[in-house]
Amino acid sequence: MATLSINNVRKQYGAVEVLKGIDLTLADGEFLVLLGPSGCGKSTLLNMIAGLETISAGEIRIDQRVVNGVHPKDRDIAMVFQSYALYPNMTVARNIGFSLEMRGQSKAERDTAVRRVAKLLQIEHLLDRKPAQLSGGQRQRVAMGRALVRDPKIFLFDEPLSNLDAKLRVDMRTEIKKLHQRLGTTVVYVTHDQIEAMTLASRIAIMKEGVVQQFAPPQEVYERPANMYVAGFIGSPTMNFVRGTLSAEGDRLGVSVGRDRGLFLPLPETPDQAPDQAGHWLGQEVILGIRPEAVTCHDPAAAAGNPALARVSCRVDVLEPTGADTITYIQLNGQEVVARIKPSDRVTEGATADFMIDMARANLFDPKTEQRI
Numbered sequence: 280m281a282t283l284s285i286n287n288v289r290k291q292y293g294a295v296e297v298l299k300g301i302d303l304t305l306a307d308g309e310f311l312v313l314l315g316p317s318g319c320g321k322s323t324l325l326n327m328i329a330g331l332e333t334i335s336a337g338e339i340r341i342d343q344r345v346v347n348g349v350h351p352k353d354r355d356i357a358m359v360f361q362s363y364a365l366y367p368n369m370t371v372a373r374n375i376g377f378s379l380e381m382r383g384q385s386k387a388e389r390d391t392a393v394r395r396v397a398k399l400l401q402i403e404h405l406l407d408r409k410p411a412q413l414s415g416g417q418r419q420r421v422a423m424g425r426a427l428v429r430d431p432k433i434f435l436f437d438e439p440l441s442n443l444d445a446k447l448r449v450d451m452r453t454e455i456k457k458l459h460q461r462l463g464t465t466v467v468y469v470t471h472d473q474i475e476a477m478t479l480a481s482r483i484a485i486m487k488e489g490v491v492q493q494f495a496p497p498q499e500v501y502e503r504p505a506n507m508y509v510a511g512f513i514g515s516p517t518m519n520f521v522r523g524t525l526s527a528e529g530d531r532l533g534v535s536v537g538r539d540r541g542l543f544l545p546l547p548e549t550p551d552q553a554p555d556q557a558g559h560w561l562g563q564e565v566i567l568g569i570r571p572e573a574v575t576c577h578d579p580a581a582a583a584g585n586p587a588l589a590r591v592s593c594r595v596d597v598l599e600p601t602g603a604d605t606i607t608y609i610q611l612n613g614q615e616v617v618a619r620i621k622p623s624d625r626v627t628e629g630a631t632a633d634f635m636i637d638m639a640r641a642n643l644f645d646p647k648t649e650q651r652i
């Protein structure tokens with residue numbers, strides 16, 4: 280187990296800078312997920328931690344020791360890739376134990392270690408098979424076994440579930456989470472899948488074009504995204520972005536939205552609301568970010584007890600039942616908004632219905648910089 284600290288790390292390929300000053304610090308036992316679209320630099324960063332890529336500038340420390348010049352095999356790190364690259368002619372047992380064999384461990388030591396890992400991954404019955412005789416999921420387990428057997432300080436995973444079908448991916452995701460709970464080893468995990476990031480991470484680093492946009496626990500990234508890019512990347516259906524103007528009615532601040540800015544949505548009074556900040560934004564264009572689940576059918580009982588729930592009347596365009604809930608496209612004074620309502624809610628396509636917006640969960644963004652206000 281180990282701490283990891285990445286200080287102002289850069290990577291250049293010729294004139295192109297693909298990592299532009301990455302700063303991340305992990306406590307012992309954390310599960311960091313590097314999340315972002317293809318090409319944003321996730322694998323490059325992971326490979327630099329592993330020692331498979333050189334570091335153009337900055338510093339990587341494992342347990343306080345600078346590892347920039349340390350050979351991969353001396354970093355005490357184990358890596359699982361998207362392609363498992365098992366040795367086809369070796370049995371599962373030998374595949375798992377091979378790194379120990381290379382380090383000169385005895386057969387007895389190896390057998391003990393292999394059995395321990397096989398038990399952990401529930402592949403004891405597969406130990407005598409060759410990779411060709413395994414399913415995709417089983418091969419993935421063997422690849423993980425190969426990493427686990429070394430009992431490293433840090434595990435690195437590069438999109439380990441991308442080649443599996445949907446059902447298996449979900450199962451393996453849970454297995455990885457259980458494994459981490461049991462072993463408590465520090466993990467850096469690369470994915471472009473926001474659900475994997477949300478479910479596995481203790482903290483997520485969301486990347487775009489070689490820059491970390493936000494580094495925070497999953498719920499914070501979800502509830503308080505640093506900018507519109509992060510807000511749009513996490514959550515499905517994605518967050519609604521409603522154009523509006525910050526305005527005041529009496530002593531209440533709110534956002535006026537829609538046609539002629541005719542609909543006033545009051546913001547909840549928060550004690551930490553900085554008056555200077557509000558003064559600066561008064562009368563300015565803002566983007567109101569609202570998650571679909573913060574827009575629900577009007578419920579008089581709930582609304583009476585919670586002043587943050589703004590009541591609005593909207594035309595319903597389309598209903599998309601998913602079983603657990605119904606994704607609903609509505610017109611909020613001329614702007615399309617997605618709501619997440621209950622299957623039991625009685626609304627009809629083409630008709631107007633009352634909804635409520637939980638303004639306590641609203642986010643405001645600067646339309647120019649797209650940063651959170």
Ligand SMILES: Nc1ncnc2c1ncn2[C@@H]1O[C@H](COP(=O)(O)OP(=O)(O)O)[C@@H](O)[C@H]1O
Pocket residue numbers: 292297315316317318319320321322323324
């Ligand atoms: N060896 C290389 N030479 C030049 N450019 C590279 C090399 N490896 C990766 N890149 C570029 O660096 C960027 C980041 O790549 P990568 O880290 O693989 O992204 P990700 O894993 O997030 O999909 C991409 O634009 C990619 O084309």
Ligand SMILES: [Mg+2]
Pocket residue numbers: 321322323
């Ligand atoms: Mg990659």
